[in-house]
Amino acid sequence: MARNEHEAYETFIKGIWRDNPVFVQVLGMCPMLAVTNSAINAVAMGGATLFVLVGSSFLVASFKQWIPKQVRISGFIIIIATFVTVADYTLLALVPKVHKELGAFIPLIVANCMILGRQEAFASRNTVRLAVMDALGTSGGFMVALFSLGAIREILGNGSLFGVDLFGEHFEPWVIMILPPGGFLTLGLILLFFNWVTQQKDKFIEQVAEAERVASDG
Amino acid sequence: MSPDKPPEAPAVSSTRLVLTLALAGLVSGVAIIGIYEVTLPTITANKARELREAVFKVVPGVTQMQKLVYKNGELVPTTVTEKDEQPVYGGYDADGSFIGYAIPGAGPGFQDIIGLLYGYKPDQKVVTGMEILENRETPGLGDKIYKDAEFVANFKALSVEPEIIPVKKGKKSLPNEVDVITGATISSKAVVRIINETHTTWSTRLPQPGSEPLMTKPEQAADETK
Numbered sequence: 001m002a003r004n005e006h007e008a009y010e011t012f013i014k015g016i017w018r019d020n021p022v023f024v025q026v027l028g029m030c031p032m033l034a035v036t037n038s039a040i041n042a043v044a045m046g047g048a049t050l051f052v053l054v055g056s057s058f059l060v061a062s063f064k065q066w067i068p069k070q071v072r073i074s075g076f077i078i079i080i081a082t083f084v085t086v087a088d089y090t091l092l093a094l095v096p097k098v099h100k101e102l103g104a105f106i107p108l109i110v111a112n113c114m115i116l117g118r119q120e121a122f123a124s125r126n127t128v129r130l131a132v133m134d135a136l137g138t139s140g141g142f143m144v145a146l147f148s149l150g151a152i153r154e155i156l157g158n159g160s161l162f163g164v165d166l167f168g169e170h171f172e173p174w175v176i177m178i179l180p181p182g183g184f185l186t187l188g189l190i191l192l193f194f195n196w197v198t199q200q201k202d203k204f205i206e207q208v209a210e211a212e213r214v215a216s217d218g
Numbered sequence: 219m220s221p222d223k224p225p226e227a228p229a230v231s232s233t234r235l236v237l238t239l240a241l242a243g244l245v246s247g248v249a250i251i252g253i254y255e256v257t258l259p260t261i262t263a264n265k266a267r268e269l270r271e272a273v274f275k276v277v278p279g280v281t282q283m284q285k286l287v288y289k290n291g292e293l294v295p296t297t298v299t300e301k302d303e304q305p306v307y308g309g310y311d312a313d314g315s316f317i318g319y320a321i322p323g324a325g326p327g328f329q330d331i332i333g334l335l336y337g338y339k340p341d342q343k344v345v346t347g348m349e350i351l352e353n354r355e356t357p358g359l360g361d362k363i364y365k366d367a368e369f370v371a372n373f374k375a376l377s378v379e380p381e382i383i384p385v386k387k388g389k390k391s392l393p394n395e396v397d398v399i400t401g402a403t404i405s406s407k408a409v410v411r412i413i414n415e416t417h418t419t420w421s422t423r424l425p426q427p428g429s430e431p432l433m434t435k436p437e438q439a440a441d442e443t444k
Contacts, residue, residue, distance in 0.1 A: 037357050068230040071239055078239070082246040086253045093257035096264045103354075157358060175358040 008133045015137025022145035023194045027114040032146060033187065035105050037178040039162050042150025044098045046143030048091060048106060052083040053115050053142075054135040057123040061131035064124050076119040077110070084109045114142065145190075152186050153177045268351075269335075273307045273320040276337030276347035280309030280317050282433060288423045295434050306420065309337070314433040318346055319424065323416030327408040330354035332363070336373065336413055338420075341427040344393075345382075345413065348373035360405035369406060372396045378417050384410045 021027045031049070036042045056079045060067075067075045088106045091099045099106065109115065118138055123131035151161060157177030159167045176182050273283050285305045286293045295308070307320040318339040324331050333352035336345050350364035362369060376382060377393040384407045390397045398406040425431075 066238070068235055068238055070230060071235045074239055075242055078242045078246050082249050085250045089253045089257040089261075093260040093264070096261075096268070173358065178358045179356065 008130060011130050011133045012137040012140075015134060015139075016141045016144065019138075020141040020145060020194075021114045021138050022142060023191060025114075026191070027117065028112050028142060030108065031105050031112065032149065033180065033183040035102055036146055036150040036153055036183060037157065038101075038154045039147060039150045040098060041101050042146040043143070044091065044095065045102060045105065046139070046146045048084075048087045048102075049109055049112065049115070049142055050136075050139035051087050052080060052109055053118060053139040054132060055083040056080045056115060056119060057131040057135035058128060060119045060123040061126060061128040067124075072124060073116075073120070076116055076124075080115055080119070081110050114138065148190065149183070149186055153182055157182055269307075272335045272349045272351060273309060273337075276320050276335055276349050277309040277318040277339075278337075278346060279311060281312045282310045282314070283307050283320070284310075284431075284433060286319075286431060293423065293425055293431055295431050306424075308431060308433070310433040316430040316433075319420075321416055321420055322351070323412045324352075325408060325412040325415060327353060328355055328360045328402075328404045332405070332408055332412060334409065334412060336416075338378075338417070340424055340430075343377060343379050345373050345376040345378060348409070348413070350409075355402070355405045360402045362399045362402045363405045363409050366399055366402075369397065369399050373413075378414075378421075381414050381417075382410050 015021065019025060022029075022032055028049075031045055035045045056076070059079050060076060084107060087109070088099075091102070091106060118135060122134045126134070155161055155166060156174045157179075159165060159171040159173050174182075177186070270283065274280050284295050284307070285297065286308050287296050287300075287303055287305050293306070296305070305322070307322075309317045309320055311317055318337050320335050320337050322333065322335050324333040326332070331352065332350065332355070335349045335351055337347040338344070339346055348370060353361065353363070355361045355363060364370065372390070373396070375393070376396065379394060381394065383392075383395050384398045385395045387397045387400050389395070396406070396410050398410075
């Protein structure tokens with residue numbers, strides 16, 4: 001059982017950090033750039049994606065024996081599209097303002113290759129438990145990415161976070177940050193940072209290995 | 219047949235493939251109808267509340283409203299929704315006396331159609347307020363047409379005689395002029411143009427000041443926007 005616990009935890013954490021869908025796999029770029037002009041939009045988008053991904057992974061993993069391989073992609077899409085429609089109407093009923101801002105990007109979750117990718121690569125080949133953990137990790141990572149981009153862009157481009165003013169009236173908003181170029185710029189810088197961290201880590205591991213080799217030689 | 223397909227994939231009759239997908243589609247359809255039915259009342263109520271709030275905002279002092287349509291040369295109260303109708307909303311105070319109209323207008327903005335609602339007092343020929351209902355203007359620039367309080371305040375007592383004229387920021391001196399927003403000239407001029415055009419359409423349809431339709435069934439005024 002202890003091994004199972006560990007495996008589930010590993011599956012969860014790899015989606016958040018090591019295989020982060022945005023910063024490492026560079027998936028889901030369309031919503032990533034389009035709806036992150038404020039933190040609340042980013043979180044709503046992340047929440048909707050989380051709901052769709054966890055729901056679809058659960059169903060796909062549960063019914064994987066009954067879905068013939070030949071029609072699996074169509075089956076996945078039907079499941080995903082149903083969850084997306086549910087999320088769409090729920091957001092429209094509960095938070096009409098946010099739904100208005102997100103506009104067409106809620107229905108477009110269907111086309112997010114990150115979601116179909118998880119069904120094909122993971123949920124259809126693993127147990128329900130692991131599939132749900134994987135979905136939680138991946139969408140958690142997606143949400144972290146959306147939120148960090150949304151928060152950075154809203155703070156710099158509007159001087160606020162979740163609509164709360166941070167700097168007072170003398171702050172001159174850096175409007176470009178909430179326009180599309182700001183999205184590309186911020187994402188590029190974050191990717192740069194992620195790659196730099198990975199590189200430093202690899203270098204460090206190499207150095208340790210080198211030092212150990214020298215020590216054992218000596 | 220993709221190369222990464224598991225080799226053990228067994229041959230399945232096409233009837234089964236069709237049945238599986240049909241069943242999935244059926245279940246999915248039922249689920250979608252379910253969520254639609256569950257959320258529809260809330261969504262309709264939200265829209266009606268949004269409209270009421272907008273009407274109350276653009277015509278100050280209003281506590282009741284009713285929908286009016288232009289039919290056979292006169293303005294009549296209605297509670298039904300018809301296709302392609304062009305309603306205005308009559309605003310009344312608690313005693314049922316008429317205060318002003320809230321008139322919806324729409325037209326092209328910088329990116330897409332801007333839909334708005336403005337309040338109009340026919341006896342003074344002034345616009346009493348303006349609220350943007352729908353827009354896709356650029357965030358940070360064009361969206362100032364509703365986020366910039368100074369710009370919105372332009373429409374609080376704006377004369378429509380002979381027509382509204384957009385002027386450079388800070389140049390407003392006459393009661394029919396509007397300071398446009400620096401950096402959002404096209405969007406703010408679009409707002410002025412939409413109000414002017416809508417006003418031209420409606421100025422001939424509205425009855426003489428003093429002979430507006432009376433408030434009907436005041437206790438059900440809240441439901442009439444459906």
